[in-house]
Amino acid sequence: xxxxxxxxxxxxxxLIYILxxxxxxxxxxxxxxxAGPYEVFEALVRIVNAEEFWGIIKNSLINIMxxxxxxxxFSTVMAFAAFHAxxxxxxxxxAIHICKSVPVASFIILILIWTGSEGIASVISFIxxxxxxxxxxxxxxxxxxxxxxxxxxxxxxxxxxxxxYIYFWQIRKRFGSDAALALGMCFKAxxxxxxxxxxxxxxxxxxxxxxxxxxxxxxxxxxxxxxxLAFAMEKAVKLVLGGMEIIHERKKSCNKSQ
Amino acid sequence: xxxxxxxINHSEIILKNIKLAYDLDCIEGKEIHIPxxxxxxxxxxxxRGKTSILNVLLGITSxxxxxxxxxxxxxxxxxxxDRLLEELTGVKNIKxxxxxxxxxDIERELEKLLPVSYIRKPINTYSRGMKRRVAIVRAMLKExxxxxxxxxxxxxxxxxxxxxxxxxxxxxxGRTLIIAVHEKKEAEYxxxxxxxxx
Numbered sequence: 238x239x240x241x242x243x244x245x246x247x248x249x250x251x252l253i254y255i256l257x258x259x260x261x262x263x264x265x266x267x268x269x270x271x272a273g274p275y276e277v278f279e280a281l282v283r284i285v286n287a288e289e290f291w292g293i294i295k296n297s298l299i300n301i302m303x304x305x306x307x308x309x310x311f312s313t314v315m316a317f318a319a320f321h322a323x324x325x326x327x328x329x330x331x332a333i334h335i336c337k338s339v340p341v342a343s344f345i346i347l348i349l350i351w352t353g354s355e356g357i358a359s360v361i362s363f364i365x366x367x368x369x370x371x372x373x374x375x376x377x378x379x380x381x382x383x384x385x386x387x388x389x390x391x392x393x394x395x396x397x398x399x400x401x402y403i404y405f406w407q408i409r410k411r412f413g414s415d416a417a418l419a420l421g422m423c424f425k426a427x428x429x430x431x432x433x434x435x436x437x438x439x440x441x442x443x444x445x446x447x448x449x450x451x452x453x454x455x456x457x458x459x460x461x462x463x464x465x466l467a468f469a470m471e472k473a474v475k476l477v478l479g480g481m482e483i484i485h486e487r488k489k490s491c492n493k494s495q
Numbered sequence: 496x497x498x499x500x501x502x503i504n505h506s507e508i509i510l511k512n513i514k515l516a517y518d519l520d521c522i523e524g525k526e527i528h529i530p531x532x533x534x535x536x537x538x539x540x541x542x543r544g545k546t547s548i549l550n551v552l553l554g555i556t557s558x559x560x561x562x563x564x565x566x567x568x569x570x571x572x573x574x575x576x577d578r579l580l581e582e583l584t585g586v587k588n589i590k591x592x593x594x595x596x597x598x599x600d601i602e603r604e605l606e607k608l609l610p611v612s613y614i615r616k617p618i619n620t621y622s623r624g625m626k627r628r629v630a631i632v633r634a635m636l637k638e639x640x641x642x643x644x645x646x647x648x649x650x651x652x653x654x655x656x657x658x659x660x661x662x663x664x665x666x667x668x669g670r671t672l673i674i675a676v677h678e679k680k681e682a683e684y685x686x687x688x689x690x691x692x693x
Contacts (some may be wrong), residue, residue: 392592
């Protein structure tokens with residue numbers, strides 16, 4: 238019953254937003270400035286049914302997810318190495334600060350000059366995700382209970398168990414939320430890079446074309462597609478990273494029911 | 496990386512004039528002999544340095560000066576805090592330190608000290624005393640030359656203390672046991688060979 242009420246509340250909130258959007262578009266009365274929900278829905282149906290739709294989705298998704306996945310692996314390994322080696326930690330610190338503080342647009346232009354627009358979303362996603370995941374993971378490792386590390390040493394615990402049960406378990410919750418945050422940023426920055434670089438057959442290119450032809454309804458429709466993709470990927474990543482925890486939680490509930 | 500910096504003379508471990516990085520007058524200038532393959536009780540009130548001595552032996556605390564005679568002995572321990580992985584089961588907590596033992600064997604050992612229904616539950620559902628007993632079983636089942644226990648019976652009632660002591664005696668199998676307690680009588684159900692009063 239409580240869940241049902243929550244669902245009703247959420248649907249009503251969604252309807253209020255759509256209604257507000259419709260009223261605003263009617264008040265402005267110019268589809269180029271603000272396309273209404275109905276026009277956007279029509280545009281959405283049109284672009285989804287277009288032949289090249291899935292190819293565009295595939296290209297952008299592969300680019301962004303490649304950069305993100307590489308960043309995930311690189312950051313985790315580097316954070317673990319930096320946790321054990323203070324010098325490496327110090328060495329990486331300026332690079333991480335540079336990645337954090339330099340505007341994304343500067344990186345995009347630089348990559349365009351160096352390599353052109355092909356695969357630009359991968360490189361930008363990597364640059365954007367690394368500092369978020371690296372910093373969070375390193376902080377997680379640094380917060381690892383020293384007493385447990387001592388226990389593992391005294392009991393001569395195997396490296397695999399030590400890494401998995403002491404370090405990984407310590408960082409897993411933070412890791413999931415940091416990865417989800419980084420993924421959201423990857424989508425934003427990756428698509429922005431495709432827009433600036435006008436990368437062929439990508440989501441960014443479609444947004445760029447919407448701007449050129451003043452197709453505000455398509456701009457909104459592609460934006461909705463990107464939001465849905467980012468949301469779906471975030472859920473998928475959380476599912477994969479949290480998989481082990483879910484299995485563990487299930488085990489726990491089985492034990493409790495016994 | 497800390498090292499276990501002690502040597503043995505084949506029959507005992509000797510700690511001579513050890514001085515820690517922090518001030519602990521009560522153990523400074525003392526010579527402590529711990530016979531091997533015997534049970535030694537280190538007794539003393541809080542703050543007398545019992546845990547510090549155990550930590551030095553385990554390589555957790557480094558010494559600033561002095562000498563510890565010993566060599567490559569292996570240890571298992573019951574720490575003052577249980578140092579168990581709270582989200583893992585009792586069985587899993589033991590399995591990860593001694594993977595060679597079968598789960599059924601670990602369960603059988605745990606059943607000697609714990610209610611059967613709890614053995615496969617995560618540690619965070621255990622009471623303080625139950626956690627203590629898992630820590631004791633873990634230390635006893637880990638293959639080691641020396642078992643170190645810091646106030647192992649804290650939080651256990653008389654009956655459990657008796658049962659746990661019996662279990663320790665059975666599983667010890669001639670190994671060296673070093674046990675720190677406030678008063679010797681806390682270890683009354685164990686066969687004590689040597690007492691060090693601080």
